[in-house]
Amino acid sequence: MKYLAVLILLVTACKSPTNKKMEPKTYLDIHNEAIVIDTHNDILMKTEDQGVIFDQDLTGQTHSDLERWKTGGLDVQIFSVYCDGNTKNSYAIANRQMDSLDAVVARNPDKIVKVANSKALLKAVEAHKIAAMFGVEGGHMIEGDLNKLEALYNRGARYLSLTHNAAPDWATSAADETTNPDLEEKGLTDFGIQVIKKMNALGMMIDVSHSGEQTFWDVIKLTNKPIIASHSSVYNLASSQRNLKDDQIKAIAKNGGVIMVNFHPNFIDNSFKAKAQAFFERHATEGDSLVKSGMDTWYMQDYLYKKYADEANQIRPPLATLINHIDYIVKLVGIDYVGLGSDFDGINITPQQLDDVTDYPLITKALVERGYSEADIIKILGTNFLRVLDANEIK
Template sequence: MNLARIKKLAIGLFSSIPFLLSAQNVQKIHQKAILIDGHNDVIYSSIWNGKDISKPVPEGHTDFARWKKGGLDVQFFSVFTDPEPRSKLGLYADANDQIDSLDALIQRNPGTIVLARTYQDILKGIRQKKIVALIGVEGGHMIENDIHKLEALQKRGMRYLTLTWNNSTPWATSAMDETLHGDTLKHKGLTPFGREIVRKLNELGVLVDLAHVGEQTFYDAIAASTKPVIVSHSSVYNICPVFRNVKDEQIRAVAKNGGVICINFFSGFVSKKYAEKSEELMHYRKQFTDSVYAATHDSMETRKQWHTYYREQTELLRPTLSDVVDHIDYIVKLVGDDYVGIGSDFDGITSVPVGLEDVSCYPAITAELVKRGYSKKSIRKILGGNVLRVIKASF
């Protein structure tokens, strides 16, 4: 080998050292941090329907192997059902059926996953290197306006209650309803019973979750709560102005309360361009599907062609991992690094950012934070420390 060739190889070797050290640094920071995801819909999308995520699952965003690769420590499992019940027994029965399915998964895999009910349970599970499962009930409609059912869900392990989903309850108005039907609502915000629900959640050690709620409900709930709140899966309105994201004054209110906002990964909540294109397509949907159905007279084929067309039109507008971290950056710059976390909404969303394709990709967030100059202390807060602080103050 001639001298020039040796010199070239040496230059290549030494130039790669900073990159290798950086990658090792990111891995070390990520492994040492406690990673908590505030929201995942895999119960509803998979477990409740008989899929076993303890084994590799080809579709969807979540399974045990990918969680391990992503370095997850604690997962809030969302218990969700539509405004119309799936069970003839009602919405509360749906919630219990989903908790049953999570319990069964845990019983089959005791060496891998454990249900936590207390702050100490969480720390114990992390020390045992297990996935720590927490239950979040996504929608106050599942208590069926009965405070005793709220208490029963707490006994089953519920550790946050999202006061509304997109649908309002008789005692709390949702973001969707306040946005689309604000002028026709009988009331906005919490009723006296709604404030009683918030007080009962505080008493029971259940986090008040303000994702999905309308602005009036949001402020009413913060005023009624004596403990820090969580916004389990929302992003920043000033970056992506959609009804589900939080505005600057809401971010400041959460910070004043000592709570935490967990950033949602859905492309339509991360990127303004993606959200605008999606809205444009939805206005065109009926025209498109009517045309396809007239030609095929096949409803399944019509849906298939619409979903293919929609994906093709939006794919190039998918945001990136960097765009997600912009939302984290925004909150940190507005109120500091104590009030933001991760709430992916994996397996509950139809489009994810490039670089965050599934639960194995969490380390990419750490890498981006390192790239932007975040300290190890700040990264530990963002990945899970802030949510853990709120849990400790409430459970």
């Protein structure tokens, strides 16, 4: 870990030219010198569903593409590998999505590189390339097979979200535990325990975003490595079933893990759900028609938000609402346990000002305005996550 800390200092020093006049640093100076990491982006879902090619300009279609990541100062992207928990052949879908990233990397070796560990990640950042890893969203994608879990790790998956909303049969999700009155058993099964032990042995991070509370506490009891919540926010500020309660946040901090805050308005603003419901009720006839024509509900909502952008903008919470979640975690457990897990391209509406990945610097600006020091901002933007990644790796 000491080696990693020294290497981080060297990389951040190399990212931006020295300020010879020693003028006070602007938020852009801090942002450009920091290692900026986002642990959850769903662009691979759109390569599967819509055939988008993200080394092309996708402005207006998606939140993300290769050039816009660079414009936003992003250094490290964890690419979510996802399909709905009820989808058949999910392991094959996972591999197709991984193929999509591999193809982009092969076409753009001067811009993006897949990395296997924290040292390779930092070398990529030093070379001014985006460092890419996978995070598999949902234990159903290993299809009940530990060999498939290891195969995904070997392809570059560095975390597994144990559940999505529709969970595997070996772990209960937040949706399971809060909405299923017939649920008799909660948490990890015997096979689920094997998954946790296998992940620890591989050096693969355990992601508790979407996990039910009993699953969460089973993990805390079992794991011998720090865990992550790759895209979760604070329950006490927004009472979504999949946000983290104070005792969970404290447990993650005690475990040495990190919580990467989710940008979705529904997970950061308690008033958003009612506003969104009213929006879709106003456009119910059009929305129903689109769904009946075969459009997925999520993409129908995305379509309507874009078509009625001025109206949708009125229900988007301010950027400050997201920063409040960072503040809350810092005040509750300290600066070392929070980071960014945007969920870009897995969410169809964002906070105001965060229109796409080019707007990451506005988060740094907001943190400066809240009084965070440069050292603290650097931790939030990336090095907190790097610490956990390094702690999970098998040396």
